[in-house]
Amino acid sequence: xxNRASRVIQVAKHEIALVRARRLPxxxxxxxxxxxxxxxxxxxxxxxxxxxxxxxxxxxxxxxWNEQPDRHPHRVAHYGFLAFRDRSPLAAFDPGxxxxxxxxxxxxAHRQNLPNFGEARHATSMLxxxxxxxxLIFGVLVPLMILIVGHGTxxxxxxxxxxxxxxxxxxxxxxxxxxxALGLAAVFxxxxxxxxxxxxxxxxxxxxxxxxxxxxxxxxxxxxxxxxYLASWVLVTVWVSNHAARSHGALGALLAYxxxxxxxxxxxxxxxxxxxxxxxxxxxxxxxxDGELSLMGDSHDPDDPFSGALRQEYLDRYGASSVxxxxxxxxxxxxxxxxxxxxxxxxxxxxxxxxxHRDQDRWATLAAFLSPYMALRGLSMRVAATDPSGMERFxxxxxxFRFDMVQRLNHLHTTExxxxxxxxxxxxxxxxxxxxxxxxxxxxxxxxxxxxPLFGLALLFALGWPIVALRWAARGVARP
Amino acid sequence: xxxSPGAVLALALVVAAGAFAVWGxxxxxxxxxxxxxxxxxxxxxxxERVLGRYPxxxxxxxTLYYLAFPAGTPPTAWSGLFQGQRDINPWNHRVxxxxxxxQLYDAETGNPxxxxxxxxxxxxxxxxxLPLVVILLTYDVRSGxxxxxxxxxxxxxxxxxxxxxxxxxxxxxxxxxxATGLLLLLGMTVAGAPPDRSAVSVIVVVALYVTVWFVGSLxxxxxxxxxxxxxxxxxxxxxxxxxxxxxxxxLVSAVRHPMPEALELTVLxxxxxxxxxxxxxxxxxxxxxxxxxxxSEYDVPAEGFSWAWxxxxxxxxxxxxxxxxxxxxxxxRARESWARRWSVLLPSVATQLALDRVAGTDVSGHLxxxxxxxxxxxxxxxxxxxxxxxxxxxxxTDWTEVPRFQPKTxxxxxxxxxxxxxxxxxxxxxxxxxxxxxxxxxxxxxxxxRDRRTEPPSRPVRHRARRGEWPWTP
Numbered sequence: 001x002x003n004r005a006s007r008v009i010q011v012a013k014h015e016i017a018l019v020r021a022r023r024l025p026x027x028x029x030x031x032x033x034x035x036x037x038x039x040x041x042x043x044x045x046x047x048x049x050x051x052x053x054x055x056x057x058x059x060x061x062x063x064x065w066n067e068q069p070d071r072h073p074h075r076v077a078h079y080g081f082l083a084f085r086d087r088s089p090l091a092a093f094d095p096g097x098x099x100x101x102x103x104x105x106x107x108x109a110h111r112q113n114l115p116n117f118g119e120a121r122h123a124t125s126m127l128x129x130x131x132x133x134x135x136l137i138f139g140v141l142v143p144l145m146i147l148i149v150g151h152g153t154x155x156x157x158x159x160x161x162x163x164x165x166x167x168x169x170x171x172x173x174x175x176x177x178x179x180x181a182l183g184l185a186a187v188f189x190x191x192x193x194x195x196x197x198x199x200x201x202x203x204x205x206x207x208x209x210x211x212x213x214x215x216x217x218x219x220x221x222x223x224x225x226x227x228x229y230l231a232s233w234v235l236v237t238v239w240v241s242n243h244a245a246r247s248h249g250a251l252g253a254l255l256a257y258x259x260x261x262x263x264x265x266x267x268x269x270x271x272x273x274x275x276x277x278x279x280x281x282x283x284x285x286x287x288x289x290d291g292e293l294s295l296m297g298d299s300h301d302p303d304d305p306f307s308g309a310l311r312q313e314y315l316d317r318y319g320a321s322s323v324x325x326x327x328x329x330x331x332x333x334x335x336x337x338x339x340x341x342x343x344x345x346x347x348x349x350x351x352x353x354x355x356x357h358r359d360q361d362r363w364a365t366l367a368a369f370l371s372p373y374m375a376l377r378g379l380s381m382r383v384a385a386t387d388p389s390g391m392e393r394f395x396x397x398x399x400x401f402r403f404d405m406v407q408r409l410n411h412l413h414t415t416e417x418x419x420x421x422x423x424x425x426x427x428x429x430x431x432x433x434x435x436x437x438x439x440x441x442x443x444x445x446x447x448x449x450x451x452x453p454l455f456g457l458a459l460l461f462a463l464g465w466p467i468v469a470l471r472w473a474a475r476g477v478a479r480p
Numbered sequence: 481x482x483x484s485p486g487a488v489l490a491l492a493l494v495v496a497a498g499a500f501a502v503w504g505x506x507x508x509x510x511x512x513x514x515x516x517x518x519x520x521x522x523x524x525x526x527x528e529r530v531l532g533r534y535p536x537x538x539x540x541x542x543t544l545y546y547l548a549f550p551a552g553t554p555p556t557a558w559s560g561l562f563q564g565q566r567d568i569n570p571w572n573h574r575v576x577x578x579x580x581x582x583q584l585y586d587a588e589t590g591n592p593x594x595x596x597x598x599x600x601x602x603x604x605x606x607x608x609x610l611p612l613v614v615i616l617l618t619y620d621v622r623s624g625x626x627x628x629x630x631x632x633x634x635x636x637x638x639x640x641x642x643x644x645x646x647x648x649x650x651x652x653x654x655x656x657x658x659a660t661g662l663l664l665l666l667g668m669t670v671a672g673a674p675p676d677r678s679a680v681s682v683i684v685v686v687a688l689y690v691t692v693w694f695v696g697s698l699x700x701x702x703x704x705x706x707x708x709x710x711x712x713x714x715x716x717x718x719x720x721x722x723x724x725x726x727x728x729x730x731l732v733s734a735v736r737h738p739m740p741e742a743l744e745l746t747v748l749x750x751x752x753x754x755x756x757x758x759x760x761x762x763x764x765x766x767x768x769x770x771x772x773x774x775x776s777e778y779d780v781p782a783e784g785f786s787w788a789w790x791x792x793x794x795x796x797x798x799x800x801x802x803x804x805x806x807x808x809x810x811x812x813r814a815r816e817s818w819a820r821r822w823s824v825l826l827p828s829v830a831t832q833l834a835l836d837r838v839a840g841t842d843v844s845g846h847l848x849x850x851x852x853x854x855x856x857x858x859x860x861x862x863x864x865x866x867x868x869x870x871x872x873x874x875x876x877t878d879w880t881e882v883p884r885f886q887p888k889t890x891x892x893x894x895x896x897x898x899x900x901x902x903x904x905x906x907x908x909x910x911x912x913x914x915x916x917x918x919x920x921x922x923x924x925x926x927x928x929x930r931d932r933r934t935e936p937p938s939r940p941v942r943h944r945a946r947r948g949e950w951p952w953t954p
Contacts, residue, residue, distance in 0.1 A: 035724065035728075038728055038731065039731065042731035042732065042734070042735050043731070045735045046731070046734050046735060049735075049738045050738075053738070053740045053743060054743070056740075057743045057744070057747055060747055061747060064747075064751060069758055071757075071758075075754075075757060078754075079750070079754045080750075082746065082747065082750070084743070096596070097592040097593055097595070097596040099596070100568070100592040100595040100596045101592040102587055103743070104743055104746060106582070106746070106750070113586070114586065114587055114589065115587070116585050116586060116587050116746075117585060117587075117742045117743065117746075118568075118587070118592075119734070119739075120565075120568050120595065121568060121569060121585075121587070121742070122737075122739045122742065122811075122812060122815065123565075123730070123733070123734075123815070124565070124733070124815055124816050124819040124833070124842065124843050125564050125565060125819075125832050125833055125836045125841075125842050125843075126726050126729055126730055126733070126819050126823075126829050126832065126833070127565075127730055128564075128598045128599065128604075128832070129598075129722060129723065129726030129727060129730070129828070129829070129832070130598070130723060130726065130727045130730075131727060131730055131731070132724070132727030132728050132730060132731045136723075136727060140723065141719070141723070141724065144715070144719060148712055148715070148716075151708075152708070247708055248620075248627075248706075248707045248708040248711060251708055251711050251712070252486060252616075252711065255711070255715055256486075256490075259612060263608065263723070264497075264609075266597055267597050267598055267599075267600045267604065268497070268500075268600055269597075270591075270593060270594040270597040270600075271500075271501075271504055271594075271597075271599065271600035273594070274504075274591070274594050275504055275507060278507075278511060279589060279590055279591055279594075280589060281511060281512070281514075281515035281518075281572065281588065281589065282515070282570070282572060282586070282587075282588050282589045283515040283516070283518045283519040283522070283552070283572050283574075284514075284515060284518050285589050286522070286574065287518050287519075287521070287522040290522055290525075290526060291525075294525075294526075294529055353589055356591075357591040357592075357593070360591050360593070360594060361591070361593055364593065364597075387593075388591070388592050388593045391592055423785070
């Protein structure tokens with residue numbers, strides 16, 4: 001007598017044999033390898049090209065900053081700085097929203113600019129169909145392969161009459177289903193998982209990580225995530241195949257599920273969220289900022305009446321009778337104060353805008369429970385550091401850098417430049433080299449994985465409900 | 481057809497999705513028109529405030545540093561239906577007299593996650609979802625009846641297999657045609673699109689696209705026997721047509737057309753402008769007069785600050801970035817024409833490009849807007865430079881005569897103006913029709929039909945039964 005485990009394995013082996021008989025694993029592997037090869041070569045080429053361009057211009061900008069001649073600090077505050085966002089190395093695997101977020105932001109005094117020149121700006125309408133990447137292949141195309149190969153696992157046996165034979169031989173319903181799932185999982189484990197691992201490893205080796213750390217833990221996490229996701233697809237396929245009366249009914253139901261979860265919901269949910277929480281247009285955004293700024297004075301003008309209280313405070317502090325007698329440059333003081341006030345307005349406006357975007361994204365997070373692909377995508381983007389919160393963090397870091405840079409310049413203006421004949425004076429060129437350079441701080445892996453726990457829960461749910469459903473089906477009377 | 485409730489349900493779902501897409505598009509269009517109004521209002525408010533802040537004897541040049549003039553291209557009636565790139569590319573600029581290259585590329589404030597997901601517009605429903613319904617309705621037009629064993633019944637009521645199939649196909653074509661027509665009518669009504677040549681182009685393109693899918697799907701359905709095989713082939717074709725194929729083309733396009741000019745022109749413009757502060761006034765003015773020789777008759781102080789020198793320095797930045805900016809626009813155009821050429825492989829991409837061209841939301845539409853902004857900037861400079869160079873004060877300037885932005889709205893797109901995508905669709909229609917012709921020709925005569933509900937595996941399973949195990953014979 002055989003025990004349960006060996007019966008399950010027997011069923012699995014037979015499933016593998018059946019699939020192999022139809023030459024499907026070979027063709028699947030060939031197609032997958034081909035498309036993946038295109039995606040890898042293209043993705044890595046674009047990655048190295050883009051990273052190269054950004055590095056080149058960042059070093060041009062850095063050098064130009066350091067090689068500035070003697071200049072007035074306020075002029076340097078208008079000269080500003082161009083910060084370029086580093087492209088995440090795993091963007092070659094999962095580009096996420098990388099192309100849609102700006103790559104360069106101009107940091108200057110009195111203004112907060114938003115990042116510009118995402119790669120999507122240079123693309124045609126064709127881009128809206130989707131970007132080819134290993135993430136798309138393993139998230140959308142491999143599940144299609146799974147359901148094409150596996151839709152007839154149980155229903156096909158039923159139609160051919162061999163299910164009856166197996167049950168008559170003493171294989172339990174549950175063992176049969178478990179064996180089928182194991183067999184299908186083994187086929188795709190052998191075909192797809194090595195390709196997944198290879199694509200991740202090649203990406204990690206070929207691409208220069210830059211400021212992004214923890215590359216190998218990220219690679220490991222991504223492998224695990226995609227493996228879990230594909231396993232959930234195997235389970236769903238077996239369950240639907242068991243449930244369907246005929247094979248092609250199973251295929252239809254699975255295709256409908258695939259279209260809904262991989263094509264339909266990922267588009268419909270953000271559209272719905274955008275309709276419920278509309279993003280302000282740029283015009284409205286700037287109008288709001290303009291309105292608030294108009295209530296403040298003009299920090300270019302030291303005689304502005306708005307700074308009256310400040311003037312009195314400084315006069316009192318230094319015991320001077322007029323601003324010309326102050327030991328510090330009154331123009332610099334006004335600039336610094338003005339910058340602090342305007343920055344608060346900009347930061348509040350940017351926070352409000354991010355708040356709207358986050359409200360929209362919350363819908364996508366909840367929809368992850370309906371669509372395993374959205375759950376996978378959410379987590380995959382976060383681990384690959386190509387998700388919206390990473391882009392947002394760059395913007396916030398750039399803004400912090402801008403504020404620090406401008407206030408340091410204002411401090412130079414206040415202390416190194418005399419109030420009398422202000423505009424004609426210059427600060428020595430060596431001073432510019434003492435300024436810190438912009439360094440991005442991408443979020444660490446732990447924050448990426450657990451920062452939005454709903455995605456992880458949704459993925460576990462996607463794995464859990466087919467298991468529960470299969471156990472239920474196993475408990476019921478088998479339908480030979 | 482009542483026996484396939486799934487197909488009818490899918491059709492209803494797609495029509496519902498289309499209705500939602502149309503509604504969403506109308507909302508987005510309304511938001512865009514609101515944004516234009518807000519921009520105008522902001523400008524009026526700023527105008528009053530800036531001019532009011534300075535005494536009348538201040539030079540006009542000082543206020544021109546702050547004044548931002550609205551330059552927005554209104555959305556066409558079709559842009560709610562076929563969103564194209566309109567949510568990614570900026571279309572509502574605020575132009576100051578300063579260097580243009582620093583102002584032209586400011587992005588819109590959209591959510592990157594939503595942009596990455598892609599718009600749910602009527603174009604998506606027609607190009608991606610409708611073919612699915614077409615496939616669903618036609619894949620089992622013959623094999624479904626065969627597998628259910630009712631084929632002989634159907635034949636008994638008709639003169640020949642061909643007639644029976646033609647009747648079924650005709651009924652499905654009617655249903656699909658009605659659904660497509662309903663979607664288009666709904667879209668055009670809600671979007672307020674006028675019935676001109678653009679409308680004709682849209683209807684023709686959509687009709688061609690749906691017909692290509694219908695005929696192609698039918699030719700597969702008539703050739704093969706098993707529903708499952710039909711479904712798999714058609715599902716595979718659909719995936720290649722709307723997911724894998726365009727994605728591959730995208731990647732090839734990105735690899736073939738790198739765009740370093742975008743960042744280059746930003747760097748050059750900024751350097752050009754700021755470096756001028758450290759150069760002699762005369763040097764900058766000399767370069768400036770190359771583009772505006774008629775302004776050389778005015779005197780500009782050779783030392784110290786003057787607003788004429790300031791705006792000349794800004795122009796210097798533009799001059800230095802000009803080559804990069806032109807190259808950038810040229811590369812964008814090259815990308816677009818490459819996509820149009822290679823869309824010959826994929827009717828879905830060809831349809832998308834054609835519909836976006838009609839709606840003015842493609843790359844050409846964006847470049848048209850950018851050119852209009854450039855022209856406006858030149859007109860503003862032509863108007864204000866003489867005032868700046870003559871040190872005209874605020875009170876002496878006629879502020880009511882300021883030039884206004886003139887958007888370059890494209891003319892209604894006739895069929896011929898669609899160009900290559902139309903040829904692509906016609907070509908594909910020919911291909912699909914030819915395939916159908918062959919499928920009908922090779923279809924076996926009715927009396928040869930056998931009741932084959934399932935397909936046996938293509939080769940025998942090598943599994944030897946051992947004692948104690950169950951024999952598993954296929």
